[in-house]
Amino acid sequence: MSTTTTAGLARRTPPLGGFSWPFLRLELQRLLRNRRAVIFTLIMPSAFFLLFGTDGDYKTQATSHGNVTAYIMVSMAVYGAMIATTSGGAMVATERALGWSRQLRLTPLHPVAYVAIKTAVAMSMAAVAIIVVMVIGQFFGADAPTWRLVLCALLGWLCSAVFAALGLFVGYLLPSENVMQVLGPVLALLSFAGGLFLPLSEMSDVFASIAKLSPAYGVGVIARWPIDTDQGNLAIAVVNVVVWLALFAAGAAWRMSKDTQRV
Amino acid sequence: MIESTAAVELDGITKTFGPVRAVDGLDLRINPGEVVAFLGPNGAGKTTTIDMLLGLSHPTSGTVKVFGGDARRAVALGRVSAVMQTGGLLKDFTVRETVELTASLFRPARSVDEVLERAGIADVADRLVGKASGGQQQRLRFALALVPDPDLLILDEPTTGMDVQGRRDFWDAIRTDAARGRTTVFATHYLEEADAYADRIVLVRRGRVVADGTAAEIKSLAAGRTVRATLRAPDVEAITTVPGVDSVDVRGDSVIVHGSDSDAVARYLLNHTDARDLEVTSRNLEDAFMALTGDPEPEGAHA
Numbered sequence: 001m002s003t004t005t006t007a008g009l010a011r012r013t014p015p016l017g018g019f020s021w022p023f024l025r026l027e028l029q030r031l032l033r034n035r036r037a038v039i040f041t042l043i044m045p046s047a048f049f050l051l052f053g054t055d056g057d058y059k060t061q062a063t064s065h066g067n068v069t070a071y072i073m074v075s076m077a078v079y080g081a082m083i084a085t086t087s088g089g090a091m092v093a094t095e096r097a098l099g100w101s102r103q104l105r106l107t108p109l110h111p112v113a114y115v116a117i118k119t120a121v122a123m124s125m126a127a128v129a130i131i132v133v134m135v136i137g138q139f140f141g142a143d144a145p146t147w148r149l150v151l152c153a154l155l156g157w158l159c160s161a162v163f164a165a166l167g168l169f170v171g172y173l174l175p176s177e178n179v180m181q182v183l184g185p186v187l188a189l190l191s192f193a194g195g196l197f198l199p200l201s202e203m204s205d206v207f208a209s210i211a212k213l214s215p216a217y218g219v220g221v222i223a224r225w226p227i228d229t230d231q232g233n234l235a236i237a238v239v240n241v242v243v244w245l246a247l248f249a250a251g252a253a254w255r256m257s258k259d260t261q262r263v
Numbered sequence: 264m265i266e267s268t269a270a271v272e273l274d275g276i277t278k279t280f281g282p283v284r285a286v287d288g289l290d291l292r293i294n295p296g297e298v299v300a301f302l303g304p305n306g307a308g309k310t311t312t313i314d315m316l317l318g319l320s321h322p323t324s325g326t327v328k329v330f331g332g333d334a335r336r337a338v339a340l341g342r343v344s345a346v347m348q349t350g351g352l353l354k355d356f357t358v359r360e361t362v363e364l365t366a367s368l369f370r371p372a373r374s375v376d377e378v379l380e381r382a383g384i385a386d387v388a389d390r391l392v393g394k395a396s397g398g399q400q401q402r403l404r405f406a407l408a409l410v411p412d413p414d415l416l417i418l419d420e421p422t423t424g425m426d427v428q429g430r431r432d433f434w435d436a437i438r439t440d441a442a443r444g445r446t447t448v449f450a451t452h453y454l455e456e457a458d459a460y461a462d463r464i465v466l467v468r469r470g471r472v473v474a475d476g477t478a479a480e481i482k483s484l485a486a487g488r489t490v491r492a493t494l495r496a497p498d499v500e501a502i503t504t505v506p507g508v509d510s511v512d513v514r515g516d517s518v519i520v521h522g523s524d525s526d527a528v529a530r531y532l533l534n535h536t537d538a539r540d541l542e543v544t545s546r547n548l549e550d551a552f553m554a555l556t557g558d559p560e561p562e563g564a565h566a
Contacts, residue, residue, distance in 0.1 A: 010371060011340040011341055011342060011370065011371070011411075012340065012370045013339050013340065013370065014367075014368055014369070014370055018367070018368045020367050022363065022364075022367040023364060023367045023368070026356070026360050026363060026364050026367075029360070030353070030355050030356055030360070033355055034355060095351075095353065098351035098352070098353065098354075099351025100351045100352065100353050102319075102347065102351060103347070103351055103352065103404075103407070105317075105319060105338075106317065106338060106344060106345055106347070106407075106408075107338075107339075107365060107368040107369065108338075108339035108340070108341070108368055108369065109368050
């Protein structure tokens, strides 16, 4: 019939290689259904904040532009954003292990659009993770000018892109369904080493120097800078974020191009 | 005009994986509207060939053309879609969400409800994929393949793991959907499926086409037909001279003649002898399959 011929002529590929709001919405819906992801990214960082950050003394001790409770709140928000972005990027590993990426190769979805969607999902989850901790903080004594806290949230969110890149890199490196079981403890370790759970001033000199190399260090310092300008060297933090982002993004791009060449 | 372009044109394709030659000079042309079964034993090169048809891998040598052009392009435009053995599904999407996501990628795409209906999974649309049965998941893969309303549908062992009823329903769904002349190619090792659903059977063995024709042609090619008749004291020598006859057995009052031209045998027996109760039977496809794809003799130096 001529109708099928007409349909054949009208066929085209989707705009933006398949990156679209409906695709993104479905992915977010799916992630929010994942109980483990919700617990680790939304509940745990808030619980840590309530556990470590709401001590009576912390509410009265001041940083340069806020109190210590606010300082710990921002650190925990960054920690939540780290887990959210890493696991968002690492979804690639699960999807490759299950053969879903092979199923997607039977569609016009462009590999770059796929990575863009994973990144967008990761960053959206990071935003939610940060907002949850920051809102809870308001009710439990975190004190700093609102515009400074908003700036903290925004900076923390932007810098968590480092971990979206890490997640993608590992996701393409290890096609395993349970990659987050490895990455979870690694992130906790990086967070400790990077001063998210313990300020560098509490560490020995040797550890404090090593801490500056952790990918969690730069993100933490930059995110807390609007409320605490006495925590070290902003320039080192910026270099830390830029270098780690470049390394992880290059690693992800390298593994991804290997993956698509193989088809 | 449309008929002049083949849906599939494989020209001398080979594919080697290290020392293994999975596909070894395969030629095949499939015209629009054909329903073709790709039949062969495990390791014959069926899945490797299908991968190349979908542009998932490239032939070591030879050319692959789908609707006269590049296979990847045909896939991206939705002209070709497939139900693969290996295509995975995500357990934490619902059945409907999986189809919605696929539909978001194709231009144009059929409506999600229509596709779910066609694949027979409308009633489980809101179930999580992880909670769906194996048969339902396989129908979901079929639903995904229907989303772009493809001109060519490729099915790799589509009913593996389904029970008999599931298999029948699945084929009914495919036939209903293919009724308007969609080209369909399916790989299977269920011989009865090839026999029942294909217009044409392509038999492959060791990466080559060893036979190509209708189910009836394939059967006669391998084994010919058997003509049995009741006849006292047959003239065996006279029957043997009928063209195509390769054996004549006399068993009591029956004569059993085996050969490639059963019509000539029947004509001879009815016109020139007192034969009655004549029966013509063909060997089933299983016999043909064994005869053509089995390894009868070592073919020289196969390591």
